[in-house]
Amino acid sequence: MRKFILFIAAAVPAVFAAGAQAQSSVTMYGVVDAFLEAGKANFSQKRLQSGGANSSRLGFRGVEDLGDGLKAIFQIEHGLVTDTGSAASATAFWNRQSFVGLSGAFGSVTLGRQYTPLLESQDRNDPALNTTGYGSPYNSGVMRSFSRADNSVRYLSPTLGGFSATVMVAAGENAGFGGNHIYSGNLRYNGGPVNVELSHGRQKPGSATQDTKAITNLATTYTIGDIKLMGALQKTRNDSRTQGVVDDRSEFMAGGTWQLGLGRVHAVYGQGKVDDVADSTAKHYSLAYIYELSKRTAVYTAYQVVDNPTNLAYRGATNGFSFDATTGGLPASAGVKATALAVGVRHRF
Secondary structure: HHHHHHHHHHHHHHHHHHHOOOOOEEEEEEEEEEEEEEEEOOOOOOOOEOOOOOOEEEEEEEOOOOOEEEEEEEEEEEEEEEOOOOOEOOOOOOEEEEEEHHHHHHEEEEEEEEOHHHHHHHOOOOOOOOOHHHOOOHHHOOOOOOEEEEEEEEOOOOOOOOEEEEOOOOOOOOOOOOOOOEEEEEEEEEOOOOEEEEEEEEEOOOOOOEEEEEEEEEEEEEEEEEEEEEEEEEEEOOOOOOOOOOOOOOOOEEEEEEOOOOEEEOOOEEEEEEOOOOOOOOOOEEEEEEEOOOOEEEEEEEEEEOOOOOOOOOOOOOOOOOOOOOOOOOOOOOEEEEEEEEEEEEEEE
16 A cells, blocks of 8 residues: 555656546545434444545546547546455455546547446435435435446447436456346436436356346436435346345335535435345435535534345444445344434545
8 A cells, every 4th residue: 555655646647647648637536524423223332434425535537629619538436444444345456447438529438347337327316415424314224226347348428408318347257157247227317407318237147046137217306496306216126146045125215305505414315125025125314414614624514314124234243334335234034123313524535
C-alpha cells in the first residue's frame, strides 16, 4: 500500500501536466464516510462502520478530446473501509469500477469492470439514503440485483426525445464449463418530472448443476417540486441458481425523498416474497435524514428495520446480517426482526 501511495504522489502531477498538452483532463475524487451504528437482531451490537450516506472510495476519471466530437474516456475506482483503513475487496484493488472506452455522437462504448444497466436503474429510482446501499431493500437482500460485472462490454446510446438505452455483455471466462456470462439491458425515458425505466439482468450457469438467474425491474421516479416519489416492481427467477430448484421471487418497493433547504428526508418500504412458499414475505423499512454542512461535508442519521419471515432469513446466519454493504454484521435468523440506528459523517473531495 505504501508503494502504491508513493506511486500516486509521483504520477498524478505528471498526468495532469501531460493532460494539459494533449487537451485532456484527469480528475481525482473520493468519498470518506463513517458512521456509528447500534443494531439488534439475534443479539445487540454497537460498532463503527463505513459507507452510510455513500460508500467510501478513491477514484480517477479522465477524458481526452480526439477531435470531431470523439473522446477517449476512462475511470478507475477503489473501494475502502473508513473505520479500518482497509480495502473493501481482498481480491481486487480497483474493485468498484475499472473501464476505458470511446464516446461521441454515437453514444459510448466502454470495456472493463462496470455497473450493470440493471443496477444503474435501481440506483436512480431508489429513495434510500445510500441508493442500493445503507437503508435499501436491495442491500438487505429483500430485493435482488446484479451489481458490477467483470470482463464487460457496455454500450450507452445517445438520448433521443427523452429515450435512451444501455446494453452490456460480460464474459464469464470460466475454465471448463465456460458459463457465468452476465447480460443486462435498460430502456429509459426521462422527460420533465417523469423518469421510467425497464431493466433486465441475466446470469448464465457457471457449472452443470446451476441454472440461469434472471431479474426484470420496472422502476419510476416522479418529481413534484422538492419531493421525489419512487417505486419499483421486480421479478427474480431462479434466485438460488440451483438446477431443479424452483426459487422465483416477487419484489417491490415504494418511497420518496423530500428536500428541506439544506436537509433531505429519505423514506422507503421494500418487500420480497418467494413464490409458492408460505410465510416467506420479508419487509424492509427505512427512514433517514441528511444535512449538508457544505458542498462537500454532510451529517446524517438513519433508522431501518428488516422484518424476517418465519421461513427465510434475509442477511441471515449463513451470510451475516449487515446494514453495511462492505462488511459482515449481526446474524438474523428466520423470524427475527433486525433493527439498526446510525449516525454518521460524509466528506467528498
